Structures are given as structure tokens and as C-alpha cells.
Amino acid sequence: MKYILMFFIKIYQKTLSLDHGLLGKLLPGVRVCIYHPSCSEYGYQSIKRYGTFIGGYLTAKRIISCGPWSAGGYDPVKDLKLSGFSELVTKI
Secondary structure (H helix, E strand, C coil): CHHHHHHHHHHHHHHHCCCCCCCHHCCCCCCCCCEEHHHHHHHHHHHHHHHHHHHHHHHHHHHCCCCCCCCCEECCCCCCCCHHHHHHHHHC
């Protein structure tokens, strides 16, 4: 499941993303994401590192936090201290 989500994120980045994709090349100079890395790259990295459930949760949290009320800036995927059940879930 994690590889399917990562595949769809890459498809989005290469086509619709104003920061990474073809649409961004058609509209140069338009950068929408206030975070670095962009939300789609953050989602890709978090799902790759933590799996479908925890990575998906972190991605949803990041997307919800994006908006005019947010300062943005550099916000990489953080290292989480996982134990027990959480370690098993990240392998899915």
C-alpha cells in the first residue's frame, strides 16, 4: 500500500504540482507551497520512512497546517521515537 501511495504522489508531482511538475513549468515563477520541502515531498518522505498509517497521518497534519495563518518555512520529516505496535505498522 505504501508504494502505491508513493507512486501516486510522484505522479502528482510530475504533472499537477506547481512546485515540481509540468504545470509549474508552464507557469514559471509561481511557487505555492510555503513550506520546504513541499507538502507532496513531505508526504512522500514520511510515507517512505514511517509507512502508510503513520506517514499518512503526518502528511494529513502537514496539509491541514498549511494556510494563510501558518508561517511556513523549513519543516522536514522529524524522527519519531517508535516502539512496539508502531514499529510493526511502519512495515506495512
